[in-house]
Amino acid sequence: MKLQGEYVFDGPREDVWELVRDPEVLATALPGAQSLSQVSENEYEGTMNVRIGPVAGVFAGRVVVSDEVPPESYTLTVEGKGNPGWAKGSGQVRLVDQGDGTTLMKYEGEVQIGGRLASVGQRLIDSVSKSLIRQGLETLNQALQARIAAGCQGQEVNYCPPSEAEFAAAVAKDMATQAFASSPWLWAVLAALVVIVVVVVVLITRGG
Amino acid sequence: MAKKYVGQRIKRNEDPRLLTGQALFVDDVDLPGMLHAAFLRSDYAHARLVSIDVSAARRRPGVVAVYTAEDMGDDWQHGPPLVSPPPTVKDIVFHSRTQVPLVKDKVRLAGEPLAMVIAESRYIAEDALDDIVVELEPLGAVVDLEEALQPDAPLVHDDLDSNLAAHLIQKKGDYAAAREQADVVISRRIVIDRGTAAAMENRGYVAHWNPKSQELTLWDTTQSPIPIRNGLARMFGLSEHQVRVIAPFVGGGFGPKIMMFYPEEVMVTWATLQLGRPVKWIEDRRENFYATNQEREQVHTAELALTRDGHILGLRDDFIHDTGAYDPYGLTVPLNTQCHAFGPYKIPNYYGDLKVVFTNRPIVSPLRGAGRPQGVFIIERLLDVAARELGIDPVEIRRRNLLPPDAFPYDNEIIDQAFVPLVYDSGNYLPVLEKAVEMIGYERFLKEEQPRLRAEGRHVGIGVVSFIETTGIGPYEGARVTVAPSGQINVATGVGTQGQGHFTSFAQIVADQLGVSPHDVHLVTGDTAQFHWGTGTFASRGAVVAANAIHAAAVTVRGKVLKLASKVLDTPEEELELVDGHVRVADIPQRSISLGQLAVLANPLRGAVEPGTEPGLEATAYFGPKYGATASGAHAAIVEVDPETMMVDVKRYVIVEDCGTLLNPLIVEGQLHGGLALGLGNSFYEKLVYDENGQLLNASFADYLLPTALEVPRAEVSHLETPSPLNPLGSKGVGEGGAIPVPAVFAQAVESALADYGLEILEAPLSPNRLFELLQAARVTRDA
Numbered sequence: 001m002k003l004q005g006e007y008v009f010d011g012p013r014e015d016v017w018e019l020v021r022d023p024e025v026l027a028t029a030l031p032g033a034q035s036l037s038q039v040s041e042n043e044y045e046g047t048m049n050v051r052i053g054p055v056a057g058v059f060a061g062r063v064v065v066s067d068e069v070p071p072e073s074y075t076l077t078v079e080g081k082g083n084p085g086w087a088k089g090s091g092q093v094r095l096v097d098q099g100d101g102t103t104l105m106k107y108e109g110e111v112q113i114g115g116r117l118a119s120v121g122q123r124l125i126d127s128v129s130k131s132l133i134r135q136g137l138e139t140l141n142q143a144l145q146a147r148i149a150a151g152c153q154g155q156e157v158n159y160c161p162p163s164e165a166e167f168a169a170a171v172a173k174d175m176a177t178q179a180f181a182s183s184p185w186l187w188a189v190l191a192a193l194v195v196i197v198v199v200v201v202v203l204i205t206r207g208g
Numbered sequence: 209m210a211k212k213y214v215g216q217r218i219k220r221n222e223d224p225r226l227l228t229g230q231a232l233f234v235d236d237v238d239l240p241g242m243l244h245a246a247f248l249r250s251d252y253a254h255a256r257l258v259s260i261d262v263s264a265a266r267r268r269p270g271v272v273a274v275y276t277a278e279d280m281g282d283d284w285q286h287g288p289p290l291v292s293p294p295p296t297v298k299d300i301v302f303h304s305r306t307q308v309p310l311v312k313d314k315v316r317l318a319g320e321p322l323a324m325v326i327a328e329s330r331y332i333a334e335d336a337l338d339d340i341v342v343e344l345e346p347l348g349a350v351v352d353l354e355e356a357l358q359p360d361a362p363l364v365h366d367d368l369d370s371n372l373a374a375h376l377i378q379k380k381g382d383y384a385a386a387r388e389q390a391d392v393v394i395s396r397r398i399v400i401d402r403g404t405a406a407a408m409e410n411r412g413y414v415a416h417w418n419p420k421s422q423e424l425t426l427w428d429t430t431q432s433p434i435p436i437r438n439g440l441a442r443m444f445g446l447s448e449h450q451v452r453v454i455a456p457f458v459g460g461g462f463g464p465k466i467m468m469f470y471p472e473e474v475m476v477t478w479a480t481l482q483l484g485r486p487v488k489w490i491e492d493r494r495e496n497f498y499a500t501n502q503e504r505e506q507v508h509t510a511e512l513a514l515t516r517d518g519h520i521l522g523l524r525d526d527f528i529h530d531t532g533a534y535d536p537y538g539l540t541v542p543l544n545t546q547c548h549a550f551g552p553y554k555i556p557n558y559y560g561d562l563k564v565v566f567t568n569r570p571i572v573s574p575l576r577g578a579g580r581p582q583g584v585f586i587i588e589r590l591l592d593v594a595a596r597e598l599g600i601d602p603v604e605i606r607r608r609n610l611l612p613p614d615a616f617p618y619d620n621e622i623i624d625q626a627f628v629p630l631v632y633d634s635g636n637y638l639p640v641l642e643k644a645v646e647m648i649g650y651e652r653f654l655k656e657e658q659p660r661l662r663a664e665g666r667h668v669g670i671g672v673v674s675f676i677e678t679t680g681i682g683p684y685e686g687a688r689v690t691v692a693p694s695g696q697i698n699v700a701t702g703v704g705t706q707g708q709g710h711f712t713s714f715a716q717i718v719a720d721q722l723g724v725s726p727h728d729v730h731l732v733t734g735d736t737a738q739f740h741w742g743t744g745t746f747a748s749r750g751a752v753v754a755a756n757a758i759h760a761a762a763v764t765v766r767g768k769v770l771k772l773a774s775k776v777l778d779t780p781e782e783e784l785e786l787v788d789g790h791v792r793v794a795d796i797p798q799r800s801i802s803l804g805q806l807a808v809l810a811n812p813l814r815g816a817v818e819p820g821t822e823p824g825l826e827a828t829a830y831f832g833p834k835y836g837a838t839a840s841g842a843h844a845a846i847v848e849v850d851p852e853t854m855m856v857d858v859k860r861y862v863i864v865e866d867c868g869t870l871l872n873p874l875i876v877e878g879q880l881h882g883g884l885a886l887g888l889g890n891s892f893y894e895k896l897v898y899d900e901n902g903q904l905l906n907a908s909f910a911d912y913l914l915p916t917a918l919e920v921p922r923a924e925v926s927h928l929e930t931p932s933p934l935n936p937l938g939s940k941g942v943g944e945g946g947a948i949p950v951p952a953v954f955a956q957a958v959e960s961a962l963a964d965y966g967l968e969i970l971e972a973p974l975s976p977n978r979l980f981e982l983l984q985a986a987r988v989t990r991d992a
Contacts, residue, residue, distance in 0.1 A: 058338075083338050085251050112901060114318065115251030119494065119907030 003091065004108040005130070007137045011144045013097040016105070017071035019144050034058075042066065058082050071095055076109070085115020105137070213716035213726055214937070217874040221727060222457075222711040231457040234412035235490050237427045242414070243272055245476055245489040246333035248323040248340050249498060250315040253351075253568040253902025254362065255344040257311055262323055265339035270332035273483065274340070275324045275475070277312035283478055284309060288439060290468045290573075291538035293374065294627040301375040305365050307534045307571060309474040315344060316364055316533035317570055318902055319498025324475050326487060349568040349902035353507050353528045356565040364533055364566035373535045374564035378546055380621040381557035383513075386522030390513035394594045399971045400582045400951075402505040402530070403894040405575050406914055407706075409459025410491035411500060413473055415480040424451045426477060431461040432468070432744030434702045437736045439468050440477055448740070455734030461706030462886075463574040464501040466746050468536070472499070497907035502896060503541060503575035505530040506582050510549075512590040513557075518598050518605040522557030525549050525586055529564045532571040539564065541572060541579035543625040544678070548583030548948075550620050550630070552637040552676045552840055553609040558622065568902040574746065576886055579625075580948045584675045585972055588952035592959065593968065602956060603645055603672050610637040610674065617933075624836065625747070626681040632838040635866065636930045641674050643926055644842035644864040648672065653846065658960075667851055668859070669960025672844040675949040679839050679867075679941025680752025680932070684832030686741045687754065689718060689761040691769065691825035693811075695789050695804030697722055697729045699761075702742025703754045704734030708943065709875035710750060714758050716872060717937070721762035722769065722803065723786025741830070748839070748941025751871055756831040756935040764827035772806050772825070837932035837940040841865040843949045847957040854976035854983070856892055856958060858921040866928040868940035876942050877925050883946015885920045890947070891954035893919070895973050966990055 009016045019025055024036075036046035042065045047058055061080030068074040073094040080087050091109020098104050225231045262274040277284050286306045293302035311322050323340055327333035348362040355361055356371040364371055387393060414427040424446060430436050430453070437453040440446070458465065467473075472489050479487045491499065508527040514520055529542040539562075546560045595605040611618055613636045620630040645651075653670050661668045687701040697718055705711070715729035732738045742754075770781045773791035777784065777799055785794045792800030803825070811823045844862040849855075863880050870876055886894075893913040897905045906912045923946075931938025951972035958979070959967055965986040971978075 081251070112899075114253075114901060114903045116494075118899065118903040118905055119497065 001111050001113065002109075003111060003133070005133065006107075007105045007134070008098070009103045009105060009141050009144055010101075011103060011148055012101060013071050013095050013103045015144060015148065016095055016103045019140060019147065025140070025143050042068075059084060085113060085117035087111055087113045087117060211720050213719045215870055216716065216872065218712055218716060218726060218872055220709050220712040220875065221715055222709070226457065233409060233457050233459060234414060234427045234429050237414040237488070239414070239416060239486040242486040242488055243326050243328065243479075243483065244330040244333050245472070245479060245487055246325050246327070246330060246337055247321040247472060247475075247489075247495075248325070248337045248342070249319045249321055249495070250311065250344065251318065252315055252344055252346050253318040254347040254349040254364070255315040256347060257313060257315060257322065258343040258345050260322060260343070261341040262339075264341070265325055265336040268332065268336045268339055270328045271325060271336045272328065273326040273479070274336065275310070275326075275479065276322070277308070277310040280309065280478065283444070284312065285443070287469050287474070287536055289538065290466075290536045291540050293538050294543070294623055296623060296627060297376050297378065299377070301372065302539070303365070303368055303373050303535070305368075305373070305534050305566065306536045307471060309471045309478070314366070317498075317568055318904065319495070319570065320533070321471050321475070321499070324479065326479050326483065349900065351567055351569065351898055351900055351902050353505065353530050353565055353567065356567055357528070357563065364568060371566045372563060373531050373566050374539060374562070376539070376562050378560045378562070378622040379558065380555075381522065383522045383524050383557045383559035386557035387511070387513045387524075390521050391516040392594065392597060393511055393513050394590050394597065395509070395511040396590065396593060396970055398508045398510060398586055398589060400504050400506050400585060401971070401973060402502050402569075402896040402898075403575070403890055403973070404497060404500070404502050404896060404912070405460070405462035405464045406496075406894075406912070407460030407462055407465070410493060410496045411465065411470065411472070412488075412490040413476040414486060414488045415477040416486040417480040417484055419484040422450060424477070424481070426451070426453045428453055428455055428473065429458045429465055430455050430473075430744075431458070431463075431466040431704050431706060431746055433704050433734045433736055434740055434742045435468055435744060436473070437740070443474070444477070444481060452735070452737045454736070455704035458704060458706040461704070461745060462576045463503070463578060463746065465706070466744055467501060467573060470499070493909070494907050497896075497904055497912070498570065501571045501573040501575070502532070502569075503572050503578070504582065504890065505572070506542070506545065508582075508586055510586050510590055512587075512594055514594050514598070516598065518594065518600045518608050520553055520555050520609050522559075523549060523555050523587065523590075524559045526561040527563070529562065530567050530569065530572055531564050532567060532569045534571050535564065535566070536571065537573040540625045541574055543623070544579030545583040545586075546622065547620070547624045547630045547678060548580040548676065549587045550676075551584065551587045552611055552635065552674050553587065553606075554611050554615070555620075560622070569898060576883065577944050577947045578747070580677060580944065581887070581890060581951055584673070584949050585952045585955070588673045588675075588949070589955060589970065592956050603641070603650060606641060606672075606674050607638065610641065611635065613638075624678060626836060628835045630678070631835055632676065633835070633932050633934050634930050635676070635838060635840050636928065637674060637840055640840055640864050640866050640928055641672070641842045643928065644672055644844040644862050647862045647864070647924060647926060648844035648846065648860060650844070667849040667961040668846065669849070669957045669963065670844070670846050671953040671955070671957030671960060672842065673949050673953045673956060674842045675840065675952070677748065677839045677841070677941070677945045677948055678836045679748035679944075680833060680935070680939070681747050681749055681836040682753070682832045683743060684830050685743065685749075685754040685757045686739065686828060686830040687758040687761045688739055688826065688828040689758065689765045691722070691765060691803050691807040693804050693807045695724075695728070695802055695807070697724055697803075698732070699729060699758060700732045700735075700738040701754050701758060702734070702736075702739045703745040703750055706745065708745070708750055709872065709878065710754075713751060713871040713875055714755060717755055717759050718762045721759070721766045723791075724789045724803070728789065747836075748943035748945070750941070750943070751939050752837055752932070752935060752941050753831055753833065755871065755939055756937055757829055759937055760829035760831055761827045764829060765825055768810070768825050768827065769803065769806060772810055773801060776801055776806070776809065831935065833934045835934070837868060837934055839865070839867040839940040839942060839945055841945050841949065843953045845953050845957045847954070847961055849958060849961045849979070854979045856954075856979070858888065858919075861921045861923045862926075863923050863946065864926045864928065865942060865945055866930050866940075867942035867945065868932045869929055869938035870927055871937070871939060873927060876927070879942050880925055880946035881920075881923055883944060883948070884923050884950060885915055887947040887950025888915045888920055888954070889913075890973050891951040892974050895975065
């Protein structure tokens, strides 16, 4: 599966870079993340507890950052596996300073999936993952706003990320426009795909 | 003697039980102390097993045992080859590589079992699967059939030089010379994809080893209970008398339930032998997509050489057949493909080069049609292309090539799946084709309706194809018929039943011989304790091989009845008749004795028995045909293509079938309607989609589309009867005929509907998306 897209962060490039390098921010922005830790300079490991609808399981992922050019670009290689199956892929993320105080993120990559992720979720992955990526990036952008606001006022960052349920609900709302109606099925697919997006979001937002 | 019941549309004896939920299926078996199994399956299609740690799973409360390949010791062995390759083909290459119960070193297909958990409930067993830590080293997967034979392809079996599982060439006449003489040679690359049987009931096993009686009982969804019993006894060092295999009612077989053995079948049996407690495993639907055999993928390069007036001079069919990760079923499927490309036509010269390849996908074994739909698709597509190129009507080109009624028995000079020469026993093909042409209103449709509809902007087309179906192969089946003291007739046969109506059509045969109602015939199928010689239900052979064995046994029992009654009634046998459960003197109906009373007299408690006689009114008989009976048929369809959505609506569907003597037309038509549903799936809906890693991408009924009642048209059916000379009943099989020619007729009709575009369909199944792509490509070609 090919993934590519763009997203505009309302903040300067250096702040965005710093944000996507912070495992704690990411951990709170990702639904079901149990841990996300740096195991070496360019390597991170995390586990996510996925529990939505009928699909539940722990997904363990490993991310390697390479070709890093702060604050412009980096390449990610990601591998994850668990009860719902496996995913692996690599992608390139670029941050472009748009000169107006905003930063354009461009991402491009390819992900391969297996197990239940592939056999049950495949047909809807494309559209669902786009929605999930958007939700994830918006969450990060809100975290960025909170950081910037806190920085201006010299206060602690006071940002409460959306809960797992809120996150899923937002995605579900996106997907409601899609041409499938059965809600149990929707949840089954969502559950599988949130796992994917966790990997994908890690992939596109982790900076070394 | 007059046939009172054979040939009648009698409602099925078994249906009240089935419809009211009173029939026993494997999942209904519930034994005290029964344990439940779940299997950990590989998420990779091709991977080396580095390590597997089951210690945490073993500690989970409620888990009784967890087994890996290592735990099985010497009991871990490859499955036996179910069908060996034909020994008579010259220069044949065949590498037998059979499946394993649990992966020991290397995973060869996604879904292959790595470990088995036995627990107090299935819930606990499934949860414990998550406790198992497996390290797999993924390897490049072999998926594409042509790439599988490239020198740099990964190897499914490391000990082989390539992924070539088999290679054989069959020849008839001199194809090269025929090609030289031909006015036109049609050559096309034709691809048929994979589908699954999607039986309503998944596989299931309940195994129970009773340590005190030293007996093993296995309830099994198999189509072949007797070979399973024999194989398990051999595998586990038991006497065949210690093993009882029961195939109760089974919710659809369709072929994949003939296998020796599925890994789960061996493992559940092995587990009960270890634990001395009953163990149950019922396949879930997702497992069914991974772990039950599939069929149909082949890539053909086929060539038809013809004269200018459309007479076939020769056929060349070189193809690659996908056997999946293992090849326990030998060459049955691709041999059927080779044979059925001959169709009902006179093909004097043939050259067929068959290569079978291993891929990292589920095992391929027969699935209703079993290679036949592919062969039919090849010859029918080539004939359609030839008709177009030669400017001959598609029906007319078929007429010109059909074998005449005096050609039989007709030897095609190649060997078939039963390793005997492909001989058509009998047939009368032209009336079958003409009947279909007449029923669909072919001439009128082409002359009047199609132009009118086209003028209205509608895309409606017609298709008509002919086909043959080899059925009723050997080696043999057997049956025992007994008159009980109650007057009821008990029949036991070795074949299993999966919805074919055996309890009715077999009862009709016995009823005619013994003068009872079919309702008074009690049939037991698929229980090795009741009858333990036979092979199974497959290859459209029940109504040929088992039915004739039952017929033979009933004839013998009739003889015993008459002999005894003659003595009791003091009347010559010729003057007796069997009516309403009684033997009576024809001219004096009040002088009679019931079958039940005769049965009691035949089994006396006192007195002397004459030497050389047997007690009871019972007989066991066997039937084995010299070779298979060849059924034939013609299908015709009118379809409409929606140019906006590319959906194809089948507006009419005509089936004319000649399956020899009809035992019960209602049941035959049921088989045809069901077959049509599968055939339509194979034409337009059902395709298993694998990615380049061997991952199945549509393992659910949300994504793998089965045609529903909305898509399957009501078929208009007609029968012709050309009895088989190879068996006393004259029957031929019909279990697969409904499915076999459907993709061919569908493709012809869709091409007809879109004739303006010069579309050529060289693949099955299509889908709306695929049809759209083909149409776009055809437009580009046309506009260029």
